[in-house]
Amino acid sequence: MDLSEFHGFLSNRTSIRSYTGEEVEPEAIAFILSCASTAPSAGNLESWDVVIVTDPDRRSQLAEAALDQVHVAEAPVVLVVCANYVRSMSRYGDRGILYALCDASIAATYMMLAAHSSGLGTCWTGAFDDEEVRSVLDLPQHIRPVVLLTVGPGEQTSGLTARLPVEEHVHLESW
């Protein structure tokens, strides 16, 4: 892949919290999920699950669980990506907690970039009450919601926010 094109692709993604109200085609969701399934995972266990939420009432309940962030209610689709602790811990014990959180984060990153490649906006929404989200979605206790990824046609209102200079969190050979 052309490097400057790939860098531009990543740089053009910003968090979208303003949605047009248009729907997302089922084919677009299928594409996003198909991309996510190519993500690596610890031991190839794919210790993640996703709940696709489109129902407006449930989106509103999720928005409440997310400290009243309105974009969660307004986005036509919310992909609730979860760590499946049992799937990972059954092989790896306590270490499986880290693995499941990473598996879910990698898969959600793939979803975010797949949506972006489809021209859809996303917002990685991490601020929510775990128990309220569990209650809204009937998640078992061994399933931890990691991110509410809102997805939909949206309006980009600004460019990438300022980033730390690379050298501020890069270390050579040791800390």
Add this chain to the structure above:
Amino acid sequence: MDLSEFHGFLSNRTSIRSYTGEEVEPEAIAFILSCASTAPSAGNLESWDVVIVTDPDRRSQLAEAALDQVHVAEAPVVLVVCANYVRSMSRYGDRGILYALCDASIAATYMMLAAHSSGLGTCWTGAFDDEEVRSVLDLPQHIRPVVLLTVGPGEQTSGLTARLPVEEHVHLESW
């Protein structure tokens, strides 16, 4: 971006544990880090750090810390991506632990895909002893190593391993 091209790009990435012994150009590392800095993070705090390890002795020590996985010693570059708990918890308290783990995982996913776009192989290596890695790299206690991402010119020995059918971890509207 063309959807089938993007899907193919993701599908063509597999974990590479066999390296040719060729070096990685500094420009390639700079490109990978520049891509990672465009990743989203909770509150734009970028609560991740990375230690770039190229020294052969230190790579061998990391391989030992990683349960003697030889590819960690053989890869010319190991990017040790870490969660910076203090950076995140200073704003978000205990919730910052999840955010820092996600921030590090997202940034490492960007690094993995940026390396892939450069024609370099990677292996997301999560199995290691945290304290041994801390010791090898002089990491402070508030820095948690999340992944040893090995990077280098490599030989792809197989295609993508079999994946779960999408429907096995996808749920509609609720669990």
